[in-house]
Structure formats: C-alpha cells, structure tokens
Amino acid sequence: MPNHGHAGSHQDQVIGDQISGSASSLDNLRQILFHEQIEKIEDVEAGLEELERRINDERALVKMIAPVLGEAIRLKIREARDELIEALYPIIGQVVQRAVTEAVRDLARTLDTQVKRSFDFRLAWWRLRARISGASEAQIRLREMLPFTITDILLIHRETGLLLCHLRSDQSVATDTDLISGMLTAIRDFSQDTLGSVDQEGVGEIMHGNQRILMETALYTYLAVIVDGIEPAGFRAEMRERLMEIEHNYADEIRGYQGDSQTLTGVEEPLRTLMSASAGQKLSEGQKRVLAGAAGALLVVLVVSCLAISWVWRLGAASAERRAAAIPPSATMTSVPTETRTPLPSPTPSPKATVTYTPTAIPSATVTARPAPVVGVMIGNVWLRSAPSYDAARVGVILNTGDQVEILSRSGEWIYVRRISAGQIEVTGWLPARWIVAPTLLTTPGAQP
Amino acid sequence: MSAITVNKKVCLLGDFAVGKTSLVRRFVYDRFEDKYLSTIGVKVSRKTVVAPAAGRVIDLAMILWDLAGSEEVDKYRESYMRGAAGAVLVCDLSRPETFDHLPVYVDEFLVVNPQSQIILAANKSDLTEALRLAPNQIESYAGSLSIPYFLTSAKTGDMVEQLFRQLGRLLLAGDLAT
Ligand SMILES: Nc1nc2c(ncn2[C@@H]2O[C@H](COP(=O)(O)OP(=O)(O)OP(=O)(O)O)[C@@H](O)[C@H]2O)c(=O)[nH]1
Numbered sequence: 001m002p003n004h005g006h007a008g009s010h011q012d013q014v015i016g017d018q019i020s021g022s023a024s025s026l027d028n029l030r031q032i033l034f035h036e037q038i039e040k041i042e043d044v045e046a047g048l049e050e051l052e053r054r055i056n057d058e059r060a061l062v063k064m065i066a067p068v069l070g071e072a073i074r075l076k077i078r079e080a081r082d083e084l085i086e087a088l089y090p091i092i093g094q095v096v097q098r099a100v101t102e103a104v105r106d107l108a109r110t111l112d113t114q115v116k117r118s119f120d121f122r123l124a125w126w127r128l129r130a131r132i133s134g135a136s137e138a139q140i141r142l143r144e145m146l147p148f149t150i151t152d153i154l155l156i157h158r159e160t161g162l163l164l165c166h167l168r169s170d171q172s173v174a175t176d177t178d179l180i181s182g183m184l185t186a187i188r189d190f191s192q193d194t195l196g197s198v199d200q201e202g203v204g205e206i207m208h209g210n211q212r213i214l215m216e217t218a219l220y221t222y223l224a225v226i227v228d229g230i231e232p233a234g235f236r237a238e239m240r241e242r243l244m245e246i247e248h249n250y251a252d253e254i255r256g257y258q259g260d261s262q263t264l265t266g267v268e269e270p271l272r273t274l275m276s277a278s279a280g281q282k283l284s285e286g287q288k289r290v291l292a293g294a295a296g297a298l299l300v301v302l303v304v305s306c307l308a309i310s311w312v313w314r315l316g317a318a319s320a321e322r323r324a325a326a327i328p329p330s331a332t333m334t335s336v337p338t339e340t341r342t343p344l345p346s347p348t349p350s351p352k353a354t355v356t357y358t359p360t361a362i363p364s365a366t367v368t369a370r371p372a373p374v375v376g377v378m379i380g381n382v383w384l385r386s387a388p389s390y391d392a393a394r395v396g397v398i399l400n401t402g403d404q405v406e407i408l409s410r411s412g413e414w415i416y417v418r419r420i421s422a423g424q425i426e427v428t429g430w431l432p433a434r435w436i437v438a439p440t441l442l443t444t445p446g447a448q449p
Numbered sequence: 450m451s452a453i454t455v456n457k458k459v460c461l462l463g464d465f466a467v468g469k470t471s472l473v474r475r476f477v478y479d480r481f482e483d484k485y486l487s488t489i490g491v492k493v494s495r496k497t498v499v500a501p502a503a504g505r506v507i508d509l510a511m512i513l514w515d516l517a518g519s520e521e522v523d524k525y526r527e528s529y530m531r532g533a534a535g536a537v538l539v540c541d542l543s544r545p546e547t548f549d550h551l552p553v554y555v556d557e558f559l560v561v562n563p564q565s566q567i568i569l570a571a572n573k574s575d576l577t578e579a580l581r582l583a584p585n586q587i588e589s590y591a592g593s594l595s596i597p598y599f600l601t602s603a604k605t606g607d608m609v610e611q612l613f614r615q616l617g618r619l620l621l622a623g624d625l626a627t
C-alpha cells in the first residue's frame with residue numbers, strides 16, 4: 001500500500017488533523033472499515049420488524065404456523081404421548097366423565113328401584129336363575145330391568161277384521177283402532193295366503209322401532225297387544241290364556257258376530273287383567289314385609305337351601321300376584337274411539353230428504369249435463385218419498401199422471417226419480433215402480449234383497 | 450243419547466281405475482283427487498252413519514275395504530272379502546269392459562259371503578262426453594240381480610252419499626231378518 005507508507009511518514013500530523021478538524025472523516029473511516037457489517041445489521045433490523053409485524057397480526061401468524069402445526073402435533077404424539085394426554089385430560093376428560101356419569105347414574109337409578117322393590121330376595125332369585133340358565137347374574141338382572149309397557153290391547157274378529165274390544169293405557173293418544181284392526185287383519189290374511197299353511201298360527205308380531213304388535217290367535221278371534229320394549233317371559237302365555245278365556249265365555253256371540261259390540265259386554269275384563277301385567281311386578285307392603293322376614297331368616301341358613309326356598313317362594317308370589325291383579329288397578333282405560341257421525345235421514349219423520357229446488361229455466365241444462373237418462377212417465381198421482389219405503393217421510397210433492405221423470409236408481413220395487421217435466425220445479429224422491437212406465441224399465445219380481 | 454254401535458265390513462269391488470278409492474274418499478272425507486294412484490292390496494277406511502232400525506237409533510260404522518282392482522279371480526282378494534256384510538260393485542260409465550267384468554266380482558263375492566248385501570255404483574257420470582254405457586244397461590243388469598244401483602260421480606259427489614246410505618239401510622235390514 002503506497003498510500004499507507006506515505007501516510008505513516010506523516011502519522012502525527014494526520015491524527016492531529018482528524019481530532020482537531022473533521023468528525024466526518026471518522027465517519028468516512030467507519031464506512032470504509034464497517035460498511036459490510038452495517039448493511040447486515042440494517043437487514044436484520046428490517047427482518048425483525050417484519051417478524052414483529054407478523055406476530056402481532058393474528059391472521060398473518062396463523063397463516064405462518066398452520067402448515068407446520070399438524071406435522072408438529074403428529075410428531076409430538078409420536079415422541080411424547082403421555083405428556084400430551086396429561087395436557088389434554090383436563091379438557092377432554094371432563095366431557096367423557098360427564099357422559100359416563102350420566103349413564104351410570106341412570107343405570108344406578110333403575111338398579112336402585114329394582115333392588116328396593118325386591119330386597120335381597122330378588123338378588124338370590126337372580127343368582128339362582130343365573131346358575132340354572134348359565135347366563136351371568138348381570139345379564140339376568142339387566143333383562144329384568146328392560147322397560148316394558150302396554151299401550152293398546154285389541155281384540156279382533158278374525159273373519160271380518162272388526163274390532164271387538166279395545167283397551168288403551170294412555171287416553172291422551174288417539175289411534176284409530178278400527179282401521180288398525182282392519183289393516184292388521186288384511187296383513188295377516190295376506191301373509192297367510194303367501195307364506196302360511198292352514199295349521200300355522202300366522203303373523204306373531206310386527207315391529208316398528210321400539211314398538212311392537214304382539215299377536216296371539218285363537219279360533220275366531222285374535223289378540224293384538226301394542227307394546228313398548230321387551231315383554232317379560234310368560235307374557236305371551238298370559239295373552240293366550242286370556243284369549244282362550246274370552247273365546248270360551250263368549251263362544252256363541254263371537255261365532256255369529258254381526259257387528260253389534262253390545263253382545264260382548266264384559267269381554268274387556270280379562271283384557272284388563274292383561275293390561276295390569278305391564279304395571280310391573282310391584283309387591284304390596286304386606287308382601288314386602290313377609291318377604292323381608294323370610295329373607296332375614298333365610299340369610300342365616302346355608303346358601304344352597306336359601307336359593308332353593310327362595311325359588312319356591314317366588315313361584316307362590318307370582319300366582320298370588322296374578323290373583324291380586326284380577327281386581328283391576330285405577331289405570332284409566334277406554335273402549336272404542338269417538339268419531340264423526342252423519343245422520344241418515346230417518347224413514348219416519350223429518351221431511352229433510354233430498355229435494356233439489358232449481359229454477360225452471362235451468363232444468364234443461366241440468367238434464368243435458370247428465371248421461372242420457374232413462375225417462376219414464378207417471379201413470380198415477382203418487383207422493384214422492386225420502387226413502388224406498390211406505391214408512392218413509394213424504395217429500396211434500398205429488399207426481400201427477402203424465403209427469404215426466406228421470407229414473408236415477410232402483411231399490412227393489414222402489415225407484416228413485418227426478419221430475420223433469422217442463423215448467424215444474426225439479427224434485428227427487430222415491431216412488432213405487434208400478435206407477436211409472438218406461439220403455440226400458442224392467443219389472444223385477446220378488447222382494448228386494 | 451247413547452246409541453248402539455254396529456260395525457259392518459263392506460268391500461269395494463271393480464276393475465282398475467273405475468273409482469273405488471275415489472268413491473270412498475268422497476264419502477268419508479268429501480274430497481276428490483284427479484290424479485290416479487292405483488290401490489295396492491287393500492286400504493281400510495271407516496265412516497259412521499246414524500240409522501234408525503226397528504225403532505232404535507243405531508250407529509252404523511261401515512268399515513270400508515277398498516280392494517285393488519283386477520279382473521282375474523285371485524286368492525288374495527278372496528281372503529280380503531271374507532266376513533263382509535256388503536259390497537259396492539263399481540264400474541266406469543266410460544269404459545264398457547268394466548261393466549262386463551262385474552259378474553266375475555259378484556260370483557266371487559257371493560261364494561265367500563252368500564248372505565251379503567250388494568249395491569251397484571256406475572261411476573263417473575260426470576263424463577258426459579265420454580259415456581259409453583247406457584243407463585238402461587245398468588238398470589237391466591241391476592234388475593237381474595235384484596240389487597239397487599246408482600249413477601254416481603265421485604268427482605261431483607252426485608249420488609255418492611245416497612249410494613252408501615242405501616247400502617247402510619240394507620245392511621241393517623239384513624240384520625233384522627236374521
Ligand atoms: N271424471 C271422473 N273421474 C273419476 C271419478 N272417479 C274416479 N275418477 C278418476 O279415476 C281415476 C281412478 O280412480 P281410483 O278411485 O283411484 O280408482 P280405483 O278403482 O280405486 O283403482 P284401483 O285402486 O287401481 O283398483 C282417478 O284418476 C280418479 O280421479 C268420477 O266420478 N269422475
């Protein structure tokens with residue numbers, strides 16, 4: 001460096017110059033010596049600023065992290081599973097715990113009522129049954145706890161599909177049982193025709209979600225019981241028994257059934273008994289005391305004999321219960337739904353029959369709007385009546401000899417006509433056939449069916 | 450006034466699309482629909498009418514079995530007919546063949562229910578332009594069976610009420626006879 005050598009020779013002077021004179025030259029020097037570093041620092045500062053901005057701007061931050069987050073979590077789970085579980089437990093654990101607790105509480109509630117109801121006795125019974133059946137005690141206990149309610153009991157005439165008797169546990173829901181019994185019978189007939197043989201019993205049950213229709217068939221009638229849940233063992237046998245009882249007691253009425261439900265009064269009693277079966281095998285206070293005493297005594301005795309005796313007792317209690325249930329509980333029941341009634345015109349009074357008064361100008365229009373009518377001519381002066389019978393009310397109009405009538409219908413010896421003679425008010429009504437002559441009219445002999 | 454309730458099963462018989470379902474719909478709900486949905490199997494409806502019989506007032510519940518139409522005798526229809534106290538025969542005034550098939554239904558029905566009451570409905574009387582059956586044909590056929598007949602229209606409601614009420618009377622009268 002020649003410059004350097006030259007400067008070195010006047011070192012003192014140069015330094016003195018710089019101190020005394022210009023700070024700018026120091027700057028210059030700094031620029032010369034450090035300019036690379038300074039530029040780098042400026043770069044870093046800008047980068048830092050940008051980073052700060054991104055961190056403070058939430059959206060930009062998310063954008064930045066998202067791509068790597070999933071990968072990071074996966075990695076973390078692989079490397080530090082326990083750590084993560086520990087971290088997440090306070091959140092997820094609580095949710096799971098709440099759900100489980102609720103389920104357990106429900107189960108416990110059912111268990112409680114069951115256990116309270118039956119004391120230790122029922123436990124012994126379960127244990128015994130478990131041992132006999134090979135199922136676990138828990139399974140048996142669970143089975144006993146399944147809910148079961150009867151909503152409707154229908155006694156149906158097999159041949160006609162007509163409803164003979166109906167009981168309902170809950171009056172608030174209205175089902176059209178007449179239609180149910182008709183359609184059920186149609187379904188049974190259909191499946192019998194397609195699948196069945198003569199000696200087969202036919203459809204035993206129909207399922208719809210949790211609801212089922214259980215059916216038991218006898219000779220002339222069948223019983224359809226609409227239930228919720230699973231029926232207890234022996235319920236079908238009970239159905240059959242009640243059905244047999246009814247068929248036996250009402251054999252004649254049912255065999256020649258003409259649709260008059262009055263002939264079957266009292267038929268609902270056996271069905272009430274059946275209905276009370278779903279009220280559960282509740283024990284009376286007296287029975288409970290006996291049960292408690294018996295249980296206490298039995299606990300002292302050997303386990304084996306305890307089980308055996310409890311079994312015998314249980315059988316006795318069941319039949320006592322059935323006897324007690326024969327007196328119906330206060331549960332409300334109805335028979336036969338209400339429906340709309342349309343009055344038929346009575347044949348005796350009320351001249352409310354079908355009289356159509358139309359202005360004279362219109363009849364021609366009315367007549368042409370109908371199919372080519374059968375036209376007849378009156379050969380006598382006769383009262384028009386509201387129904388095909390001399391007992392029926394008169395419409396209040398006499399048709400005279402020569403009047404033209406349109407023949408609308410016929411029932412036996414009676415004809416339903418509309419007067420169409422020009423210039424007269426249009427009237428319809430029944431009159432005896434012999435007072436009309438018509439080219440096409442047949443004189444049908446014999447009584448009407 | 451607590452009346453006696455009597456239930457009677459009634460079948461509607463006749464070919465496809467003659468208007469069996471429409472007649473029931475008119476009688477029970479007083480409605481009519483133009484679109485045709487063929488009945489499959491059977492549809493059960495009910496209408497109760499109040500009728501006097503033998504000096505008493507009777508609630509007559511007609512359980513109406515609306516059967517699918519088909520000309521062949523089929524075993525399903527036979528079991529649906531079982532136990533019916535009455536039948537409404539239906540033909541279509543605009544389709545003569547539906548009238549020609551009526552004897553098939555009558556024979557089948559009477560074999561299953563010999564003691565029953567039958568009534569004839571010649572339907573669609575409102576189709577004045579398309580009528581292909583003369584009322585006197587209907588008249589003479591009904592006469593030969595000694596059964597009442599009505600020229601009905603499920604569309605306008607003409608004679609539908611009268612048809613079913615007349616059948617109701619016959620059903621109760623038949624009861625008194627037995
Ligand atoms: N114009 C007219 N159309 C009718 C009348 N009655 C029925 N229809 C029409 O005829 C078609 C058939 O009527 P449905 O009552 O379904 O016949 P259906 O006898 O029940 O027929 P299936 O169930 O197939 O045996 C429908 O499109 C009805 O709208 C009527 O009185 N007048």
Ligand SMILES: [Mg+2]
Nearest residue numbers: 469470487488
């Ligand atoms: Mg139909």
